Amino acid sequence: MKARVYVMLKNGVLDPQGEAVRHALGTLGFDGVKGVRQGKVIELDLADGTSEATVEQMCEKLLANTVIESYRIEVQ
Amino acid sequence: MRAAVVVFPGSNCDRDMAVALRAAGADVQMVWHKDAAMPDNIDLVAVPGGFSFGDYLRCGAIAAQSPICKAVVDHAQRGGYVLGVCNGFQVLTETGLLPGALMRNANLKFICKDVDLVVSSSNSAFTSGYGVGDTVCYPVAHHDGNYSIDDKGLARIKDEDRIAFTYTDNPNGSVADIAGVLSENRRVLGMMPHPERAVDAGHGGMDGQALFRGLFDQMVSA
Numbered sequence: 001m002k003a004r005v006y007v008m009l010k011n012g013v014l015d016p017q018g019e020a021v022r023h024a025l026g027t028l029g030f031d032g033v034k035g036v037r038q039g040k041v042i043e044l045d046l047a048d049g050t051s052e053a054t055v056e057q058m059c060e061k062l063l064a065n066t067v068i069e070s071y072r073i074e075v076q
Numbered sequence: 077m078r079a080a081v082v083v084f085p086g087s088n089c090d091r092d093m094a095v096a097l098r099a100a101g102a103d104v105q106m107v108w109h110k111d112a113a114m115p116d117n118i119d120l121v122a123v124p125g126g127f128s129f130g131d132y133l134r135c136g137a138i139a140a141q142s143p144i145c146k147a148v149v150d151h152a153q154r155g156g157y158v159l160g161v162c163n164g165f166q167v168l169t170e171t172g173l174l175p176g177a178l179m180r181n182a183n184l185k186f187i188c189k190d191v192d193l194v195v196s197s198s199n200s201a202f203t204s205g206y207g208v209g210d211t212v213c214y215p216v217a218h219h220d221g222n223y224s225i226d227d228k229g230l231a232r233i234k235d236e237d238r239i240a241f242t243y244t245d246n247p248n249g250s251v252a253d254i255a256g257v258l259s260e261n262r263r264v265l266g267m268m269p270h271p272e273r274a275v276d277a278g279h280g281g282m283d284g285q286a287l288f289r290g291l292f293d294q295m296v297s298a
Binding site: 009013014016017020061062063065067068 | 133134137141169170175176177179180181182183184222224225226249
């Protein structure tokens with residue numbers, strides 16, 4: 001089975017990389033880009049039957065820093 | 077004073093740290109990230125700068141899960157002293173020993189220069205050799221030194237006088253110009269600037285010496 005973890009900076013935490021991407025899009029002529037947030041996607045190839053709760057523990061312990069990041073799990 | 081300097085794959089300030097500690101009179105041992113325990117009777121654990129595990133995932137995140145870091149946390153929880161500099165500061169926030177997190181510099185650039193800091197609290201073994209309001213000059217060399225903490229956490233560390241150093245000219249976007257933070261028991265210090273690179277007149281000044289001497293004095297009198 002596979003799971004995907006989306007890690008994003010929490011709302012309210014300034015994302016300097018997202019801001020730089022937003023500026024670059026404006027420079028390229030893409031008007032109206034009001035905001036860009038950059039995160040990461042982590043794909044996990046897991047033993048069948050791994051529970052979502054286990055993936056959640058992986059996120060809490062390592063994959064996300066919950067001080068500044070939030071995460072969302074998608075089990076496929 | 078007996079000190080241990082942690083070495084991860086990718087550490088690059090470990091030997092500078094050992095030199096600075098020895099110059100202050102410490103007996104220093106290097107400990108490898110796979111070691112599960114500290115040597116006996118260690119007073120201070122120093123977590124040095126560098127790019128542990130290539131900064132993969134997040135700076136300090138992989139190092140914080142290494143066997144030696146469990147021993148670092150145990151040492152801190154027993155009331156032992158811990159100094160984390162640069163990547164070491166990132167590791168200590170990832171272990172939860174210090175509040176907040178270090179994010180990408182606000183200008184997205186790697187910053188490598190000398191910066192002026194103000195000593196914000198002299199109430200710790202690390203900063204007892206300075207006076208509150210003293211200005212010291214240490215080098216910084218980091219890409220992810222932008223200290224972030226929520227409003228509640230910031231109010232708390234301010235109330236508890238746990239901000240050790242602030243930048244006079246904030247280089248990286250850190251909240252409240254914070255350059256270094258103390259733990260609740262004041263025995264764990266994390267900071268982005270490098271005091272261990274400021275202990276030799278031939279290498280850019282001596283301002284860091286008082287930090288290591290302060291620690292040494294504390295350990296000798298304890």
